[in-house]
Amino acid sequence: MSMQLNPEFRRQLWLQISATRLILAPVVIAIVVALLASTEPTASSIHGTAWVALSLAVLFWGTSVVGTSIRDEITGRTWNQQRMSRLTPWQLMSGKLFGATSYVWYVALLCALVAIFSGRADAGALGSHSPAVEYVFLLALGLFAHSVALMAPLAFQSGSGEPRVSVPTIAVFALVFVAFKAAPLGLTGGNGESVHTEWFGMTTTPQLLAMWTALSLAAWGILGAWRAMRQALQVQQLPWALPAFLAFIGVWAAGNTGLSETSMIIRVLIGATLALAAAAWVLMLWEPQSLFTWQRIRMHWAARERSRAITGVSAATSVVAFAVVGALLVAATTVTSGGAEVAGVRPAGFFVKTAGSGTLDVASHVGAFLWLALVLLRDFAFTLLADTFTTSPRRRSAVILLYLLFMYVAVPAALQTVSSDGSDWWLPTQFAAAPIILALITLLAMVGALISRMPRTVTAIATKS
Amino acid sequence: MAAGPVRNGPRSLQWDASVLRKSPPLLEVRSLRFDYPNHPALSDISFTLAAGSVTALVGPNGAGKSTLMRCIAGLAEPLSGAVYLDGVAITDNPRLAHRDIGYLEDEFGLYDELTASQCLHYAAAARGVTDANLDARTDAVAAQLDITHCLPKRVRELSRGQRQRVAIGQAIISAPKLLVLDEPASGLDPEARASLAGLFRRLQGDGITLLVSSHILTELEAYSTHMLVLRAGRMIEYRALSTVAADAAPLRSERRKRSLDVVLHVPWRDWATLTTAGEQIQAIAPDRVAVTDATHLHIEAEFDDAGQIALLQQLVSGGAQVLSFGETRQTLAASYEQSIADAPAAADSRSPQ
Structure with a gap:
């Protein structure tokens, strides 16, 4: 088996590659280059056009093709046959990731050759850094976009457990476009100036940092696509990858933001926790958290199938859990260090207003993260509750959105109208016991409501097992 | 089940x-x-x-x-x-x-x-x-x-x-x-x-x-x-x-409810008056013999395989001219x-x- 060509990759080649298509691409490219050379005979214009074509092919055409590869299986009713095959998750994932884009990569290679050879004739267009950095960056960002497009329909499943067909590839397009535009590459017209940046105290160039970031994202993307495929093929796995990725994003951001005066530990913890918390709210809004899923988890747990129970938890559940643990770790680290880790800075300033000097004392810092843990749990309980009285995913999301607006906009605004510092009773804008106590009370109320709404079947099934 | x-x-x-x-x-x-x-x-x-x-x-x-x-x-x-x-x-x-x-x-x-x-x-x-x-x-x-x-x-x-x-x-x-x-x-x-x-x-x-x-x-x-x-x-x-029809498998000893269809060459009204087999059928299943028409009987009763064979033998020895004899095949729809x-x-x- 190991010597065999990946069957899924071979099938994709059957679909994508033909003699006609192989000949067509270089002919079209040659015609375009000839036209450009006749109208504007400079190497830089050919290089620029080839680079743009290469970028469009890798980032958008490839993403589009991969994005439809799973969707076509689902709508074409061939997906279950693949799920029941003996193809490994890696074979299926890599077959689609690289097979579906085989023709795109072929065209991209031709464009890259044109760009490289025309670029050499006009060295000024390459900027101050090696042109290889640009190509590696583009390749890595393309791989990241392709893997996210492959993963999206699998990772975000509908309530019935079927992959969502309607996950818009346009969201991935937007993500890629933003990343591409934000990348400090000076892609075609670098001015030769030497710019440096710091990341966790290390000095590097923005171009190299962007390249390594894109490579890291590509690795995470491929890991995510592989794990999403494992899940689709019913391979049990612990839900650590998404929280780990979010933590990576938080840590990466923390290395390049204004937390430079804090210690490495607290910067990593705060970055990871805030990224996890932000993603937790998004997932709570997006991902159904039906009690039906919890019934199954509870049954496995009661049957002492602990690992199977844990593998059944949703992405939102795992992210909330890690975010809560992260918040508690930040608080604990602050306490155990006697405040030395956070003295003189405002690391929680992301969501906490600071007064006067712009710094937070230790108590405020600890209180803010304790509050964060409590409200995450409270809001998660509400999402479970929303599943008991809403009938459609859209209505569920609307209810949760209204709830979040009420809790984080309406209530503070109402309190503020009562008193100039009224919102301080609700949000931990400076340390006070009130927000924590109120968060705890609302959490307990939410859990009580949830238990009272829990269908009798949950209890009945658990008792039976 | x-x-x-x-x-x-x-x-x-x-x-x-x-x-x-x-x-x-x-x-x-x-x-x-x-x-x-x-x-x-x-x-x-x-x-x-x-x-x-x-x-x-x-x-x-x-x-x-x-x-x-x-x-x-x-x-x-x-x-x-x-x-x-x-x-x-x-x-x-x-x-x-x-x-x-x-x-x-x-x-x-x-x-x-x-x-x-x-x-x-x-x-x-x-x-x-x-x-x-x-x-x-x-x-x-x-x-x-x-x-x-x-x-x-x-x-x-x-x-x-x-x-x-x-x-x-x-x-x-x-x-x-x-x-x-x-x-x-x-x-x-x-x-x-x-x-x-x-x-x-x-x-x-x-x-x-x-x-x-x-x-x-x-x-x-x-x-x-x-x-x-x-x-x-x-x-x-x-x-x-x-x-x-029963297959050629070995005889089974368990008694179970069976539905039998019997097709006669001589119409029932002629045969029933003179054979002991008719009495035998009535003895086995007094209420479960239905006469579909003059030449068709439908019998529902509990038999084992040996009992079913014995019934056929009695019918024949009693003078019945049996064209076919076997279990009713109930359609899937029925x-x-x-x-x-x-x-x-x-x-x-x-x-x-």
Whole structure:
């Protein structure tokens, strides 16, 4: 088996590659280059056009093709046959990731050759850094976009457990476009100036940092696509990858933001926790958290199938859990260090207003993260509750959105109208016991409501097992 | 609920029924329960399928047939209960069990831009057939399904019946032990349906156990050995289907209710007045002899095999000119209607949630 060509990759080649298509691409490219050379005979214009074509092919055409590869299986009713095959998750994932884009990569290679050879004739267009950095960056960002497009329909499943067909590839397009535009590459017209940046105290160039970031994202993307495929093929796995990725994003951001005066530990913890918390709210809004899923988890747990129970938890559940643990770790680290880790800075300033000097004392810092843990749990309980009285995913999301607006906009605004510092009773804008106590009370109320709404079947099934 | 003894009629099957009777269960479903959010789909389903059997899964729309098939195929995880295929728990290890299951959905799909040959090659390779054996296996399955002439054609150029066969070919390319088919005859014309029935008999003859759902009961009747009735997510009945004549299996000593049809050469009114056999029948089943017409008797009573033979001997020795004598073959449609009629309470009640 190991010597065999990946069957899924071979099938994709059957679909994508033909003699006609192989000949067509270089002919079209040659015609375009000839036209450009006749109208504007400079190497830089050919290089620029080839680079743009290469970028469009890798980032958008490839993403589009991969994005439809799973969707076509689902709508074409061939997906279950693949799920029941003996193809490994890696074979299926890599077959689609690289097979579906085989023709795109072929065209991209031709464009890259044109760009490289025309670029050499006009060295000024390459900027101050090696042109290889640009190509590696583009390749890595393309791989990241392709893997996210492959993963999206699998990772975000509908309530019935079927992959969502309607996950818009346009969201991935937007993500890629933003990343591409934000990348400090000076892609075609670098001015030769030497710019440096710091990341966790290390000095590097923005171009190299962007390249390594894109490579890291590509690795995470491929890991995510592989794990999403494992899940689709019913391979049990612990839900650590998404929280780990979010933590990576938080840590990466923390290395390049204004937390430079804090210690490495607290910067990593705060970055990871805030990224996890932000993603937790998004997932709570997006991902159904039906009690039906919890019934199954509870049954496995009661049957002492602990690992199977844990593998059944949703992405939102795992992210909330890690975010809560992260918040508690930040608080604990602050306490155990006697405040030395956070003295003189405002690391929680992301969501906490600071007064006067712009710094937070230790108590405020600890209180803010304790509050964060409590409200995450409270809001998660509400999402479970929303599943008991809403009938459609859209209505569920609307209810949760209204709830979040009420809790984080309406209530503070109402309190503020009562008193100039009224919102301080609700949000931990400076340390006070009130927000924590109120968060705890609302959490307990939410859990009580949830238990009272829990269908009798949950209890009945658990008792039976 | 275990299946009763299986008997096969002479018209339907080419395999040895005694083998089936002795076969251990290939598939075992235990207390299966499946819920959709806010909607129970299957409740407490338990049964076993003997190796080599063909089970007709019948029931009205929404009965849970497709959900049950998806659970058996390991594509849907039940809330509770278990499914075992040849000792492997599908619910715990679907990937392992998939090696021995072929599954065809009611609305199956094919890769329209590939040729039938490429489809079968891909299915074979994806199911673990080595490159060296791909051509041989593809050719063998194509010959088995009578689609050799379709191999070079693109799938989108094939008729629905031919597409159906290609899809079945993909499902059986790895020689599964169990083939699960959800509404396989849906959309086929009568000729294609008849052809499909013949194909299923051949697959059964090759040793594959089949579970087939369909709304067309007459089609299922042509090849089914068992019937499993679902209604509102509950199993109403699972039993072997009776056939026209007993097979050549050894005598069975258990007494059970049997329905016998007797066709006489001499009309009943002439014979009954002068034979002791008539009295014998009345003694065995005084209230259960129906005279359909002058030459047809229908007898319902408890017999063992020896009793049934003795009755025939008495009829003949009493002077009856018997043209035919044997168990009534109840049609699948009649069995289904009877099952539904016998269990209205169970069928109409859903478990309180």
